Amino acid sequence: MSKLEEALMPIAGKISENRYLLAIRDGFMLAMPLLIIGAMSLLFANFPITGYGDFMKGIFGTGWDDFFNIPYNCSMALMTIFVVMGIAVSLSKYYDIEPVSTGVTALVCFFIVTPFWMNYTPKGTKSNFFISSIIPTDWLGSKGLFVGMFTAIIVTEIVRQIIHRGWVIKMPAGVPPSVSKAFSALIPAFFAMYAFNIIRLLFTYTPYSTVHMFIFKILQQPLTSLGATYPASVIANFFMQLFWIFGIHGSNVVGAVTQPLWYSLQAENLAAYQAGKALPHIVIQSYQDLFIQLGGSGATLGLCLSMIFLCKSEQCKKIGKLAIIPGIFNINEPITFGLPIVLNPIMAIPFIIVPLVLTTVAYFSMATGLVPRLSGVLIPWTTPPVIGGFLVCGVRGAILQIVELLISTLIYLPFLKVVDKSYYKEEQSVPAEAE
Structure with a gap:
């Protein structure tokens, strides 16, 4: 027992203290109220009782479920937006840098690498149409989750490095704090936004066209497919319980790795x-x-x-x-x-x-x-x-x-x-x- 404890404690310590995993976990927690409200809205629109839909339609008429579907579409279906903000804010607090401006910068950088176009094939046809000046909501939901997580972490690190080097605009002492904060965020935001703009441009010359498609095909799809398996669930639960036996919060340690995968799969089911x-x-x-x-x-x-x-x-x-x-x-x-x-x-x-x-x-x-x-x-x-x-x-x-x-x-x-x-x-x- 003591030998096993000696082997597990350092591993658990490193995982539970990893700033990026902690930021991802806390970022999801910050977004959780909106995600729960959105998911519950969809439940109210599709309550699992036979005849529920017909009953509601008889009272409120056709389209009654839009009352619940719209809150879902504006919350759970856009989960990556909230997670990006949550992770960036959490990691910023860890570094003791201004969280709101960093979170907003991370969100802007996420939109920079998100395509403002899509290919659309109407049902019942083989024609493919290119539509521009829109944001496909697929990338704002579970499909864009990994890009969102990476973006939040990278942007926060860029902002931290710029601030650490003192490359910020410092206003005189008499300037109001809100104005001073706005100008101090200017240079870090500039570097972060144009770094991601260069990344966006480089990916247009690849077969994937966008960062989203690259991450989804190369990383997110294989990882989520693996995380959705029975063996993955067994292994995760084994280690959760093993850590708990030694007084280590196994759900937090293992969950730091599994939760991003399982929440992504949850959103796909929804x-x-x-x-x-x-x-x-x-x-x-x-x-x-x-x-x-x-x-x-x-x-x-x-x-x-x-x-x-x-x-x-x-x-x-x-x-x-x-x-x-x-x-x-x-x-x-x-x-x-x-x-x-x-x-x-x-x-x-x-x-x-x-x-x-x-x-x-x-x-x-x-x-x-x-x-x-x-x-x-x-x-x-x-x-x-x-x-x-x-x-x-x-x-x-x-x-x-x-x-x-x-x-x-x-x-x-x-x-x-x-x-x-x-x-x-x-x-x-x-x-x-x-x-």
Whole structure:
């Protein structure tokens, strides 16, 4: 155990302290309120109840769903815009440079490398039309996510280097701060914008034509395809749990790598759902949040219930009662550190096994069609089990969560009994020692 801890701690430390991964994570978090509102808007437009659409149409008439689709199109469908701003602002704060102007500069640079044209083929025809003076919204959504992340990081680094070298316009002391900030941002913004303009120009001489197409074909498509697989989900969950056993927040460490991929896949599912197309992916962020982490990392909600109703020791019962309410909302630090699971070789075994089993059950339930794939609607990870499953997959999603809750309980129970027996024995020996 100690040798494994010695091997993992440096790796976890480097990942969890990496400024770029932290900025990406925090950038997504800054954009999260808008993404959730947009995804929930699409859910209201396509609620998973038979007859819901006809019922709403009968009350509000044709086109009623535009009331919800427009907020979706202005938020979730434009997610890269918000993520670019979020990452640039987060990284700027890390460097202690002015975040707002850096975020705006990053957004402008993103638009510089984004094509203002598209090729369009109308349905039912073979004719291809070149349309200029427009921005294809595809590149503002999930398809442009990797370009957005790279742009935010590179622009922030350019701005930092320019400021570090003192290449800024410094105004006299009597000038208002707002004016001084505007002029100090001028030279860094100039360098960043024209650097990206040169990059845009260079890519017009390549077979890819744009930075977006190059990144999408060479990097984003292969990575997201890999991240969408069953083995990737198993490996990610294995390391999440392994880090947790040593008291390291595994979801934050591994999630810094997986979340950008899984959110991108989530957005692709949501776009397909809105268009009425087949959902392309099983493994997305909500799949992880709702079907693998029932009650938090390690799927410990069933463990909490077992501690309350099946344990003899007062210690287990009390910890279970304290942990059950947070556990319903997928927060499980009370049980992780209270039972404890951290540095507990007995409970570490099911803590690793349960998510891997649930990954297998959920993946193949969706792959075989027993349960529909997730629509891509992004609901808060704190949504209680059964409710969350219903919102993203309908009734069968709720049933799958119940089945998973039973499976996780059965796996945890034998190991919990060993711990409970030990605690109960200690409790019984206390009065005897006192006598």
